[in-house]
Amino acid sequence: MRVITEPSELSTELDGVRKSGQSIGFVPTMGYLHAGHLSLFNIARTQNDVVVVSIFVNPTQFGANEDLDRYPRDFEADQALCEASNVDILFCPSVDGMYPDGLHANDKISVGEMSTKLCGRFRPGHFDGVTTIMAKFFTIVGSCRCYLGKKDAQQVLILQKLVAERYPSINIVTCPTIRENGGLALSSRNAYLSQENHTSALSIYLALDACARGIESGTNDIDSLCAQACTTLESAGLSVQYCELVDRSTLDHVPTLNASGEYLLCVAVMAGTTRLIDNFFIDVVNGSATVDRGIDATNMDGLQENIATEAPHA
Numbered sequence: 001m002r003v004i005t006e007p008s009e010l011s012t013e014l015d016g017v018r019k020s021g022q023s024i025g026f027v028p029t030m031g032y033l034h035a036g037h038l039s040l041f042n043i044a045r046t047q048n049d050v051v052v053v054s055i056f057v058n059p060t061q062f063g064a065n066e067d068l069d070r071y072p073r074d075f076e077a078d079q080a081l082c083e084a085s086n087v088d089i090l091f092c093p094s095v096d097g098m099y100p101d102g103l104h105a106n107d108k109i110s111v112g113e114m115s116t117k118l119c120g121r122f123r124p125g126h127f128d129g130v131t132t133i134m135a136k137f138f139t140i141v142g143s144c145r146c147y148l149g150k151k152d153a154q155q156v157l158i159l160q161k162l163v164a165e166r167y168p169s170i171n172i173v174t175c176p177t178i179r180e181n182g183g184l185a186l187s188s189r190n191a192y193l194s195q196e197n198h199t200s201a202l203s204i205y206l207a208l209d210a211c212a213r214g215i216e217s218g219t220n221d222i223d224s225l226c227a228q229a230c231t232t233l234e235s236a237g238l239s240v241q242y243c244e245l246v247d248r249s250t251l252d253h254v255p256t257l258n259a260s261g262e263y264l265l266c267v268a269v270m271a272g273t274t275r276l277i278d279n280f281f282i283d284v285v286n287g288s289a290t291v292d293r294g295i296d297a298t299n300m301d302g303l304q305e306n307i308a309t310e311a312p313h314a
């Protein structure tokens with residue numbers, strides 16, 4: 001595995017890879033790797049000749065009072081996990097390398113309204129930071145498949161919009177949410193959780209699951225289901241920021257289901273001082289709902305079947 005820190009060196013290397021007819025799978029991360037990240041590497045490995053993983057804790061997607069300084073980091077462990085996953089290139093740029101004109105340079109990329117909804121309401125500017133850094137990555141990496149986890153569903157939907165608008169040669173592959181036994185979605189931020197917070201956080205999956213069961217059994221009054229979910233979460237000691245069903249194309253609130261539609265059941269809570277998000281993708285066809293609850297990390301059998309590849313927009 002090669003470790004590259006200079007953006008220009010990665011660009012030159014990947015131009016050569018493409019010229020030789022090889023395909024590139026790119027997995028952007030912020031490091032402190034866990035089985036959720038490794039599932040993305042694994043999927044990228046099966047679909048591409050060359051797998052590139054980036055580790056970069058992007059300052060512009062953190063708010064002033066957020067956890068940029070204490071975001072967990074362990075480069076040596078991450079490097080070993082990438083080696084063990086047969087990653088070909090680990091790209092670890094510096095902040096100066098990615099922001100040569102400074103963090104406040106006038107080069108912000110935004111997809112607009114979608115970035116201000118759901119998490120955007122509680123983390124103003126967060127998704128503009130995500131789209132700005134991903135635009136830089138897409139320019140450096142070039143034509144590739146880019147692997148993103150459904151765990152961060154709003155990020156996926158926003159980056160799909162970014163790619164559709166500006167990067168026709170990038171093909172986004174969305175990968176299932178990987179959960180620990182008990183249902184909590186794996187996240188680098190779980191490292192912050194005390195035992196008590198962790199126990200409380202187990203109610204997130206239970207609340208989403210109860211809501212999804214209601215939808216599967218034909219309940220149409222989504223707001224009532226979500227209100228019950230909020231009660232479950234608050235009773236477990238979590239503070240709910242939002243818990244709602246939205247339309248995946250707009251992120252607009254959906255109070256009652258249509259006979260057909262593509263929805264996201266999504267939640268954000270505070271467990272102590274740690275912010276946690278989770279979701280289920282829900283597709284309704286002729287009144288019948290299919291719910292994607294993700295995959296248990298201890299049983300990854302369904303991993304390869306559960307992948308949605310978007311055709312390139314070329």
Ligand code: AMP
Pocket residue numbers: 028029030031036037039040147148149150151152175176177178179185186187188
């Ligand atoms: P992060 O390092 O948190 O920025 O995440 C890097 C990528 O890994 C993003 O595409 C995330 O959506 C994805 N990811 C994080 N946690 C999980 C998980 N539990 N299951 C699947 N993908 C994940």
